[in-house]
Amino acid sequence: MKQTFTIEYLLEGCKKGDRHAQESLYRALAPKMMGICLRYAADRADAEDILQTGFIRMFQRLADFRMEGSFEGWVRRIMVNTAIEAYRKNLRTLTAISLDDVNEELSQTDWNGLELQDLLKMIQELPNGYRMVFNLYAIEGYSHREIADELGISESGSKSQLSRARALLKEKIKELEEKDHARKVR
Amino acid sequence: MQEKLDKAFDRSLRDKFREFSEEPSPAVWEQIAVGLDRPDRKRLPYAWLAAACVVIFASVLLWPKQEPEEMILAKAPIINLPAAETASAKQENFKNPAIVQIDKKVVPNSVRYEDRLDSSNELMVVVSSSADVPAAQKELNLQPAASTPVVAEAVVASPMPDMDIAANTSAVMNDPEDSADSFAPKQKKGLGKLVNFVLSQVDPRADKLIEVSEDAGEGLHITGLNLGLIKLKNKTSNK
Numbered sequence: 001m002k003q004t005f006t007i008e009y010l011l012e013g014c015k016k017g018d019r020h021a022q023e024s025l026y027r028a029l030a031p032k033m034m035g036i037c038l039r040y041a042a043d044r045a046d047a048e049d050i051l052q053t054g055f056i057r058m059f060q061r062l063a064d065f066r067m068e069g070s071f072e073g074w075v076r077r078i079m080v081n082t083a084i085e086a087y088r089k090n091l092r093t094l095t096a097i098s099l100d101d102v103n104e105e106l107s108q109t110d111w112n113g114l115e116l117q118d119l120l121k122m123i124q125e126l127p128n129g130y131r132m133v134f135n136l137y138a139i140e141g142y143s144h145r146e147i148a149d150e151l152g153i154s155e156s157g158s159k160s161q162l163s164r165a166r167a168l169l170k171e172k173i174k175e176l177e178e179k180d181h182a183r184k185v186r
Numbered sequence: 187m188q189e190k191l192d193k194a195f196d197r198s199l200r201d202k203f204r205e206f207s208e209e210p211s212p213a214v215w216e217q218i219a220v221g222l223d224r225p226d227r228k229r230l231p232y233a234w235l236a237a238a239c240v241v242i243f244a245s246v247l248l249w250p251k252q253e254p255e256e257m258i259l260a261k262a263p264i265i266n267l268p269a270a271e272t273a274s275a276k277q278e279n280f281k282n283p284a285i286v287q288i289d290k291k292v293v294p295n296s297v298r299y300e301d302r303l304d305s306s307n308e309l310m311v312v313v314s315s316s317a318d319v320p321a322a323q324k325e326l327n328l329q330p331a332a333s334t335p336v337v338a339e340a341v342v343a344s345p346m347p348d349m350d351i352a353a354n355t356s357a358v359m360n361d362p363e364d365s366a367d368s369f370a371p372k373q374k375k376g377l378g379k380l381v382n383f384v385l386s387q388v389d390p391r392a393d394k395l396i397e398v399s400e401d402a403g404e405g406l407h408i409t410g411l412n413l414g415l416i417k418l419k420n421k422t423s424n425k
Contacts, residue, residue, distance in 0.1 A: 019222075022219075023215060026215055030214070031207035031208055032207040035208050038208060048210055048211060048214050051210055052214050052218055055214075056221040056222060059218075059222055060222075116203070119203075120203075120206070138200060139196075163192075166196075170195070
């Protein structure tokens with residue numbers, strides 16, 4: 001309850017353009033939002049660009065936020081939409097990669113020990129389109145229809161990019177596990 | 187089976203990243219603060235733009251009533267050109283002499299100028315000269331095609347400045363003794379049709395943003411308004 005009150009108090013200040021309130025709100029939300037941006041970006045610099053654009057947009061649209069839903073969820077959607085926009089702007093630089101089909105299945109338990117940072121790096125290393133589709137579908141819970149609309153691709157394109165993204169991630173996880181295992185044995 | 191494994195894979199990653207957070211570099215907040223000081227250019231005040239358009243239209247419509255025509259004419263520079271020069275001056279006014287057709291007919295000592303904007307958009311200008319030299323009546327048939335002269339375009343396309351241009355043109359082209367009176371009502375009538383014409387170009391709806399009709403003696407009246415939710419229509423004008 002206390003936290004809700006604090007957010008509402010900060011929001012009132014932000015709507016009046018109070019810079020201290022804006023900074024406090026930023027400090028409260030930035031780390032979590034940075035975590036989201038990092039998943040959508042190829043590197044840290046790109047993630048910070050998305051974060052910056054997203055926060056400016058959020059402050060400018062604060063009057064549109066109805067106090068009904070979750071404020072964090074609202075900000076999160078702004079970040080994801082900013083990431084989608086950044087992806088669409090940079091669509092020309094999208095590089096296609098050749099991909100060997102990965103049919104081997106991973107055991108469900110083994111890779112749970114991997115560090116979050118390793119997993120993040122794998123997601124960041126995915127081709128831009130795969131990374132977008134994987135994040136939107138697997139983590140954000142968008143449907144293929146929604147992804148197709150947002151990214152300007154077909155539904156079947158979204159499905160195939162998702163399965164390729166999964167296959168690439170599984171392959172990378174497997175490689176990492178093998179390295180990890182070899183190090184332990186030595 | 188494959189689908190189940192995929193879902194499990196997605197869920198594991200989703201769970202891992204649920205609480206993932208990382209501190210951004212301090213420069214990000216500084217950039218945000220700079221960005222917040224700049225005005226948001228993407229958000230235009232559409233309501234105000236709409237209001238401004240209405241005000242501009244209203245001022246165009248009300249202007250002739252507030253300011254007597256004599257004053258408009260008195261403000262405009264009156265130039266009397268000798269007959270020989272008049273024709274060439276006309277041509278220069280239109281900036282595109284290639285499309286001006288001149289038929290010479292001799293009409294001594296008469297000055298006539300008609301500016302007619304009828305439903306077919308044909309702008310007809312009849313110019314004759316007044317002077318000692320046997321004057322020639324020149325008919326300038328201007329079709330509203332791609333090459334329509336600048337003056338005619340101004341009359342058709344822009345409601346604001348056309349008052350000025352039309353008033354000035356009339357004063358320049360007319361002998362002040364003659365047709366200032368006979369010209370004025372036509373000018374007004376033309377304006378009413380002009381406003382309706384411009385709106386018909388901009389507004390595809392059956393009921394335009396503003397509809398105007400003109401009374402013989404009293405000038406322009408707004409006979410219809412269509413602001414989306416608010417529609418006003420003067421029924422007497424619906425004949």
